Amino acid sequence: MYLDNAATTHKPRVVIDRVARYYTEENASVHRGVHSLGERATDAYEGARERVARFLNAAETREVIFVRGATEAVNLVASTYGRTHVGPDDEIVVSEMEHHSNLVPWQILCDEKGARLRIIPITDAGELRMESYEQLLNDRTRIVAVAHVSNALGTVNPVAEVVRRAHARGIPVLVDGAQAVARMPVDVQELGCDFYAFSGHKLFGPTGIGVLYGRERLLDKMPPYQGGGGMITSVAFERTEYSALPLKFEAGTPHVAGALGLAAAIEYVTDLGLDRVRAHESALLDYGTGALSGVPGLRFTGTAANKAGILAFLLDGVHPHDIGTILDRAGVAIRVGHHCCQPLMARLRVPATARASLALYNTRDEIDTLAAALFEVREMFA
Amino acid sequence: MTVDLHALYQEVVLDHNRQPRNFRAMQGGRKAEGFNRICGDRVTVHLRVEGDVIRDACFQGSGCAIVKASASLMTEHIRELTLADATALVERLRRTLSVPPGAPIDDLGALSALTGVRLFPIRIKCAVLPWEALLAALNARDEVVSTE
Numbered sequence: 001m002y003l004d005n006a007a008t009t010h011k012p013r014v015v016i017d018r019v020a021r022y023y024t025e026e027n028a029s030v031h032r033g034v035h036s037l038g039e040r041a042t043d044a045y046e047g048a049r050e051r052v053a054r055f056l057n058a059a060e061t062r063e064v065i066f067v068r069g070a071t072e073a074v075n076l077v078a079s080t081y082g083r084t085h086v087g088p089d090d091e092i093v094v095s096e097m098e099h100h101s102n103l104v105p106w107q108i109l110c111d112e113k114g115a116r117l118r119i120i121p122i123t124d125a126g127e128l129r130m131e132s133y134e135q136l137l138n139d140r141t142r143i144v145a146v147a148h149v150s151n152a153l154g155t156v157n158p159v160a161e162v163v164r165r166a167h168a169r170g171i172p173v174l175v176d177g178a179q180a181v182a183r184m185p186v187d188v189q190e191l192g193c194d195f196y197a198f199s200g201h202k203l204f205g206p207t208g209i210g211v212l213y214g215r216e217r218l219l220d221k222m223p224p225y226q227g228g229g230g231m232i233t234s235v236a237f238e239r240t241e242y243s244a245l246p247l248k249f250e251a252g253t254p255h256v257a258g259a260l261g262l263a264a265a266i267e268y269v270t271d272l273g274l275d276r277v278r279a280h281e282s283a284l285l286d287y288g289t290g291a292l293s294g295v296p297g298l299r300f301t302g303t304a305a306n307k308a309g310i311l312a313f314l315l316d317g318v319h320p321h322d323i324g325t326i327l328d329r330a331g332v333a334i335r336v337g338h339h340c341c342q343p344l345m346a347r348l349r350v351p352a353t354a355r356a357s358l359a360l361y362n363t364r365d366e367i368d369t370l371a372a373a374l375f376e377v378r379e380m381f382a
Numbered sequence: 383m384t385v386d387l388h389a390l391y392q393e394v395v396l397d398h399n400r401q402p403r404n405f406r407a408m409q410g411g412r413k414a415e416g417f418n419r420i421c422g423d424r425v426t427v428h429l430r431v432e433g434d435v436i437r438d439a440c441f442q443g444s445g446c447a448i449v450k451a452s453a454s455l456m457t458e459h460i461r462e463l464t465l466a467d468a469t470a471l472v473e474r475l476r477r478t479l480s481v482p483p484g485a486p487i488d489d490l491g492a493l494s495a496l497t498g499v500r501l502f503p504i505r506i507k508c509a510v511l512p513w514e515a516l517l518a519a520l521n522a523r524d525e526v527v528s529t530e
Contacts, residue, residue, distance in 0.1 A: 317400070319446035321421060322391070325502060329384045338422060351422030351444055380391060381399070381447070 001366045004335045006151045006357030008201045018264035022257045048263035055266045057187040062245040069210035070178040071101040073197030078105035080222040086142045088114035093144040095120040100340040102176040126153035126302040144173045148180035152339040153302030154310030163192040183308045185274040205265035209258025226251040277360045281309035291371040301353050309358030318381045320352040330373040389498035399447035404440040404457035414518035416511040418530045423449045427515040434465045453512035472517045
């Protein structure tokens with residue numbers, strides 16, 4: 001049984017079939033050539049973009065850029081918007097709970113520009129300290145980058161409020177939505193964020209495909225990310241004209257099969273209804289919290305009031321890696337380690353945690369098996 | 383619990399994890415650190431060497447049961463060994479742990495409890511970490527080594 005959905009989710013048949021159908025029936029490069037197969041592939045690819053735009057409620061389809069994943073989305077913004085807007089002594093605000101993917105790109109930028117990272121601290125429960133956040137914002141703040149949902153703690157951050165306070169000072173906000181999109185409805189206009197990043201593979205879609213949503217006004221002014229085919233309208237040795245959105249940011253032949261698979265995955269979750277998915281996960285989280293609380297010496301890391309389906313925990317006297325090995329032999333896959341959040345682990349003063357992360361297909365029976373296996377761990381290490 | 387798990391988490395291992403021996407600091411002497419960045423496991427090995435004999439060995443750090451038990455068993459085992467014998471022991475342990483499960487292995491005596499990791503190849507690096515640190519300390523290299 002699989003309780004490592006924050007790392008990656010399993011793929012429904014419709015997604016696998018969609019990817020296979022592209023390769024068997026529609027395989028062609030997009031936005032090139034005049035043959036009808038290429039036209040079909042282009043239509044399907046652009047249809048996938050429209051599907052993503054509706055999914056996020058983006059104002060314009062061209063605000064959806066296909067990338068490799070959330071990591072590339074953040075890197076894109078850091079190395080285009082960041083490169084042109086951040087200078088010496090400027091500041092970038094991130095939080096203490098960020099995944100390395102929403103931290104390291106900003107560090108690289110800061111190093112290059114002589115800018116500074118400012119860190120929003122968290123409470124012991126794993127919630128952003130909003131009063132500290134407010135104090136971090138100043139005239140030198142160039143961008144705020146925060147997770148929608150913490151992969152290591154499960155905290156659902158009040159991103160609309162984060163955005164409101166940044167916008168009051170004219171500061172744009174990037175939201176890392178990698179853990180959010182499979183767990184709750186996301187409306188980028190309602191959140192008000194300027195950039196929203198997510199990966200397909202954590203949303204029941206293929207690996208190697210992800211999305212950067214960006215506000216058109218900002219994307220338009222940003223320099224290209226990578227140069228190459230597809231992102232230009234005319235090239236001469238003296239001067240090159242770039243394509244309009246969204247192609248300006250999609251150099252090279254894109255991951256067409258991935259985009260189609262992602263659109264199929266989005267269709268799959270929206271057919272089920274993300275409100276229902278959220279309700280299911282929330283009920284399972286409550287059930288799991290209760291079941292695991294009964295394990296002697298178990299302590300949760302991440303007890304925010306608003307939490308998604310992530311149960312991170314420590315067991316007194318048992319290292320997370322030993323928990324992971326024993327659970328694996330009991331047929332339960334969880335993640336143990338630092339969860340790509342080493343600064344957060346340092347804040348929690350632990351080298352690692354164990355994490356069971358839920359998805360729409362998990363059941364109470366599986367939670368029971370997890371709890372039973374944890375009782376066995378307890379017994380073994382008693 | 384499966385047979386495999388009992389081979390990995392033998393009573394001896396669980397006991398040394400629960401109550402690690404020689405888990406303390408040492409002033410002076412030789413030392414070296416084993417640190418696996420990805421896991422976060424970290425163990426510092428201290429040695430007091432007189433002539434070419436290890437008179438005292440202890441360790442500090444944090445890690446999984448395998449790292450702790452391995453370090454604990456090691457510090458018990460190497461006391462009064464010559465530097466050359468200790469070096470040879472590290473090599474023998476390395477070699478034994480790399481033998482595939484099922485194939486015959488040397489009898490390592492009290493250290494045999496560590497051989498269960500052969501059934502869990504990704505945990506071999508845990509068992510070996512303190513020993514690699516020991517090797518660095520034996521060579522008076524106060525450095526950080528990794529087994530990842």
